Amino acid sequence: MTRLLFFFLLLAVPFQLVKAQQNVHPQSAQYEWPSDPKVKQKLDKWQDQKFGMIIHWGLYAVPGMIESWALCSEDWIERDSTQSYDDFKKWYWGLSKDFNPVRFNPEQWAKAGKDAGMKYLVFTTKHHDGFCMFDTKQTDFSIAQGPFKNNPRADVAKYVFDAFRKQDFMIGAYFSKPDWHSEYYWWPKYATPDRNNNYDIRKNPWRWNQFKQYTYNQIRELTHNYGSIDILWLDGGWVRPLETVNEEVRSWGAAIPAWSQDIDMPKIASMARDAQPGLLIVDRTVHGPYENYQTPEQKIPEKQLDHPWESCMTLGNAWGYVPNDQYKSASQVIHSMIEIVSKGGSLLLGVGPGADGTIPSEAIKRLEEIGKWTSVNGKAIYNTRITQEYKDENTWFTQSKDGKTRFAMVCLKEGVTLPKEISWRGNIPRKGSQMFFIETGSKVKWSTDGNSVKVILPKSVKATPALAFSFEVS
Numbered sequence: 001m002t003r004l005l006f007f008f009l010l011l012a013v014p015f016q017l018v019k020a021q022q023n024v025h026p027q028s029a030q031y032e033w034p035s036d037p038k039v040k041q042k043l044d045k046w047q048d049q050k051f052g053m054i055i056h057w058g059l060y061a062v063p064g065m066i067e068s069w070a071l072c073s074e075d076w077i078e079r080d081s082t083q084s085y086d087d088f089k090k091w092y093w094g095l096s097k098d099f100n101p102v103r104f105n106p107e108q109w110a111k112a113g114k115d116a117g118m119k120y121l122v123f124t125t126k127h128h129d130g131f132c133m134f135d136t137k138q139t140d141f142s143i144a145q146g147p148f149k150n151n152p153r154a155d156v157a158k159y160v161f162d163a164f165r166k167q168d169f170m171i172g173a174y175f176s177k178p179d180w181h182s183e184y185y186w187w188p189k190y191a192t193p194d195r196n197n198n199y200d201i202r203k204n205p206w207r208w209n210q211f212k213q214y215t216y217n218q219i220r221e222l223t224h225n226y227g228s229i230d231i232l233w234l235d236g237g238w239v240r241p242l243e244t245v246n247e248e249v250r251s252w253g254a255a256i257p258a259w260s261q262d263i264d265m266p267k268i269a270s271m272a273r274d275a276q277p278g279l280l281i282v283d284r285t286v287h288g289p290y291e292n293y294q295t296p297e298q299k300i301p302e303k304q305l306d307h308p309w310e311s312c313m314t315l316g317n318a319w320g321y322v323p324n325d326q327y328k329s330a331s332q333v334i335h336s337m338i339e340i341v342s343k344g345g346s347l348l349l350g351v352g353p354g355a356d357g358t359i360p361s362e363a364i365k366r367l368e369e370i371g372k373w374t375s376v377n378g379k380a381i382y383n384t385r386i387t388q389e390y391k392d393e394n395t396w397f398t399q400s401k402d403g404k405t406r407f408a409m410v411c412l413k414e415g416v417t418l419p420k421e422i423s424w425r426g427n428i429p430r431k432g433s434q435m436f437f438i439e440t441g442s443k444v445k446w447s448t449d450g451n452s453v454k455v456i457l458p459k460s461v462k463a464t465p466a467l468a469f470s471f472e473v474s
Contacts, residue, residue: 027294031308034289047385048119052120053349054348055160056124057352058124061101061355066319067319073191101156101356106156113164121160121169121170121172123160123161125222127174127235132218134221135154143156157222165228170230173226174233175232175235177235180192187207223275230279243260269281295309299313304390305343305344313349314350325352330369373466379407379468383401385401392427394410395409410467425452428453429446430472438469444457446471
């Protein structure tokens with residue numbers, strides 16, 4: 001009865017955490033372009049994709065709570081006040097005995113992503129709680145060692161990656177640098193006051209070196225044993241060399257230790273790229289040679305950026321599975337995607353499968369609705385690059401990689417009657433050229449007064465989140 005009561009108390013926690021989580025990973029203010037030609041080539045390919053799926057799936061799916069953050073003792077974390085912290089940790093770690101996703105269906109996930117128009121995957125192989133969604137040899141704390149271990153698909157990451165490769169996705173492995181389950185990160189000798197390691201590395205170098213080797217070994221497993229990997233997406237930016245700690249990191253609110261949490265990224269990157277030439281490494285919020293693209297979380301930059309980036313945002317209110325989550329409408333997602341792409345980024349949309357191994361039907365439905373738009377308007381999204389004039393009120397602009405074709409996307413408010421004509425300023429088509437309504441490929445009539453463009457909409461146009469047009473410019 002106590003366990004059941006605690007479960008229902010937890011259901012109220014995720015939505016209280018969402019707002020706070022938006023400040024967990026502030027964005028880097030600097031960017032350094034890679035020098036490796038193979039990384040540059042892979043980065044250019046990734047910039048063509050524009051729309052990806054990030055999947056958070058782990059122990060937290062069992063009670064339906066937001067990832068593993070409740071394990072962290074910081075003042076923004078909400079927990080049941082009637083239970084001690086030690087009892088909570090024991091309960092949480094014990095979820096490994098309950099996690100048995102007998103309906104695990106990565107093919108469903110991959111199909112849903114494909115139907116939505118997504119082109120790349122980032123799968124959570126390990127979150128901060130340390131529970132591994134792959135068959136690691138470094139710890140028994142994994143999906144492959146619990147009640148699911150006798151299932152033919154117990155090495156979950158392998159089958160997720162395989163399913164998405166069959167749908168032609170670029171493959172990304174999310175990996176948490178901090179590991180709160182590891183005795184080499186959170187030493188049981190001491191309390192765990194915040195997200196950082198809980199001992200002085202300077203006084204205990206052996207223990208930190210053990211953690212560094214543990215991290216190296218796990219990333220080696222992922223990059224050597226799971227086929228072709230395009231992206232190594234590293235989370236937990238507070239694990240970083242001391243010299244890279246800046247005001248952005250200090251704004252997180254957690255105490256910043258006086259010592260460096262350096263895990264030797266040059267060594268890790270060299271090893272990983274020996275196995276995966278051109279591998280994109282996304283060491284989130286740690287600017288420098290191993291943050292090959294930036295990842296603002298749950299927000300869109302105010303202005304256009306001229307370097308690679310993605311906004312990672314949730315489809316619902318939570319990254320992982322939460323019962324009765326409230327999902328964004330297809331129009332909301334599409335409008336965000338249009339703004340992001342016009343500003344030079346990609347949209348990485350978060351979806352969380354339940355403890356049974358399937359994505360909730362409501363989320364599947366929303367992804368299908370998004371796909372109805374991307375399937376006929378993708379020309380204005382995929383393989384595009386930024387333009388200098390990228391916005392006029394609710395109209396956003398991109399262009400083809402060769403710069404010969406311009407695209408205009410007009411975002412329409414939900415429930416508003418379609419107008420007979422639309423207009424925008426700037427991005428004037430070349431005189432005498434043709435304009436096309438991308439959804440149907442049909443020509444549309446347009447005129448200009450020299451500063452603005454007026455477009456007469458075809459009578460066949462139906463209600464849609466956004467109208468997309470293509471044309472040549474002078």
